[in-house]
Amino acid sequence: MSVLKLPQQILAQSVSEQEVFAPGSILITQNAESSFAVKMASQHQANHIVDEKALNFESEKLIAENMILHPVEFLNQPIEYLLPESEAEFSFQMKCSSTENKRHALGQIEMFVRAVPGTKSIATDAIAALDEMYTNASKNSGVFYSKVDAQGQLLQARAGKVEVFARASKNHLLVGCVDTYGLLKIDSLMKKILGCYENGVAQSINMNQEAGAGIGSFLVYNSSMSYYLAVEPNKKTIIFCAFPLGVRTKHLNSFAKCLHLLTYERSST
Amino acid sequence: MSDFKIDLKKNSTELVMVFTGSIDEDVQFPNVDFSDVQSLVFDLNQIKSINSVGIREWLNWIKPIAAKFPIQMINCPKSMVFQFNMVEGFLPKNAQVKSLYVPFYCEKCDREENLLFKVGEHVKAQEQQVQMNFQVSDFKLCEESPCELEIDVAEAKYFQFMKK
Numbered sequence: 001m002s003v004l005k006l007p008q009q010i011l012a013q014s015v016s017e018q019e020v021f022a023p024g025s026i027l028i029t030q031n032a033e034s035s036f037a038v039k040m041a042s043q044h045q046a047n048h049i050v051d052e053k054a055l056n057f058e059s060e061k062l063i064a065e066n067m068i069l070h071p072v073e074f075l076n077q078p079i080e081y082l083l084p085e086s087e088a089e090f091s092f093q094m095k096c097s098s099t100e101n102k103r104h105a106l107g108q109i110e111m112f113v114r115a116v117p118g119t120k121s122i123a124t125d126a127i128a129a130l131d132e133m134y135t136n137a138s139k140n141s142g143v144f145y146s147k148v149d150a151q152g153q154l155l156q157a158r159a160g161k162v163e164v165f166a167r168a169s170k171n172h173l174l175v176g177c178v179d180t181y182g183l184l185k186i187d188s189l190m191k192k193i194l195g196c197y198e199n200g201v202a203q204s205i206n207m208n209q210e211a212g213a214g215i216g217s218f219l220v221y222n223s224s225m226s227y228y229l230a231v232e233p234n235k236k237t238i239i240f241c242a243f244p245l246g247v248r249t250k251h252l253n254s255f256a257k258c259l260h261l262l263t264y265e266r267s268s269t
Numbered sequence: 270m271s272d273f274k275i276d277l278k279k280n281s282t283e284l285v286m287v288f289t290g291s292i293d294e295d296v297q298f299p300n301v302d303f304s305d306v307q308s309l310v311f312d313l314n315q316i317k318s319i320n321s322v323g324i325r326e327w328l329n330w331i332k333p334i335a336a337k338f339p340i341q342m343i344n345c346p347k348s349m350v351f352q353f354n355m356v357e358g359f360l361p362k363n364a365q366v367k368s369l370y371v372p373f374y375c376e377k378c379d380r381e382e383n384l385l386f387k388v389g390e391h392v393k394a395q396e397q398q399v400q401m402n403f404q405v406s407d408f409k410l411c412e413e414s415p416c417e418l419e420i421d422v423a424e425a426k427y428f429q430f431m432k433k
Contacts, residue, residue, distance in 0.1 A: 103272075120381055121421070124318070124348065131320050135294065202357040205325050216321035249372055249421045
């Protein structure tokens with residue numbers, strides 16, 4: 001029987017410029033600014049940043065451990081690792097094709113979100129986050145905004161599926177998307193989000209109208225308290241984020257952020 | 270299919286534009302005839318939502334208009350106020366917010382309200398400070414006495430755009 005080494009927990013007291021975190025480590029922060037986690041991911045290759053002031057600190061550490069120790073299982077059933085059905089008070093799931101009417105899909109989930117107790121102050125943010133995630137999954141991944149290939153031929157949308165999820169515990173709401181494209185580049189995404197914090201949102205917008213604006217993921221990360229990204233390249237992209245329930249609008253920023261990243265290619269054997 | 274539209278109403282040389290719907294990747298800002306127009310009023314109350322692509326489309330659309338006309342923004346919902354604060358240029362230099370909705374919450378009644386604040390009357394910026402001048406009773410919303418409606422945003426952040 002093999003014994004799995006528990007992921008190393010590192011306190012983020014001070015991080016040197018050159019420091020690179022080993023895969024499988026969990027960086028513990030202490031009431032860090034929102035941009036800090038993204039900076040650690042982008043510049044120091046941290047994959048799991050968990051803050052002691054997070055709403056569900058112990059659960060976030062467990063999520064990090066599971067993503068490190070059981071990546072295949074996580075890719076197969078991410079929501080069960082993020083918020084098991086046995087612990088959920090409410091649950092929603094919807095499968096869509098990549099060309100499905102976005103408004104219809106989001107309308108369904110909006111009804112669910114607004115019916116969950118304690119979502120008054122975060123419902124708009126949660127739905128906006130799903131809008132961004134769904135749009136990225138169905139449009140930016142599948143339909144390439146009239147892009148052409150080297151021969152000038154219009155790129156056709158790849159058929160694909162987008163699955164949207166929403167699940168609520170007693171104290172938090174989890175929303176997310178899983179797509180069957182697997183095209184997300186986590187490194188690039190972290191750089192983009194960090195760029196929004198360091199240079200401003202307006203300066204980070206992609207003004208090319210043939211593509212996305214490039215700030216949607218920042219808006220999701222900035223408005224949520226936890227952000228979970230996992231990619232199986234060319235197979236699957238998983239994006240979830242969490243919001244606190246029953247919290248007044250003016251207290252929403254009192255929870256420090258957690259960030260979890262995973263890129264994993266399954267072996268073919 | 271977009272649910273976005275702008276209704277127009279001309280008052281002498283002032284054009285009132287009433288925005289309705291979502292500002293997203295499907296938005297199509299209409300071509301507007303600005304002949305004989307000297308100033309604009311944007312009524313933003315019915316804007317339902319705005320996403321990242323919508324932010325870009327708004328910036329592209331409003332920039333040339335704000336370069337030519339002074340704009341007053343009225344009845345601004347929370348979603349637009351967040352963009353004023355977060356995205357440089359979203360509220361152009363030539364534009365002023367005249368009224369905006371401010372979230373309030375009553376712990377006793379477990380009730381939320383959005384109160385319409387008039388800039389200059391209920392809130393104003395003076396020398397980089399934002400000063401509020403209101404009584405909840407002025408809005409005549411709550412029959413409970415005393416009313417416990419409290420502002421439900423971080424004031425310094427919510428009114429940050431007024432200091433610029």
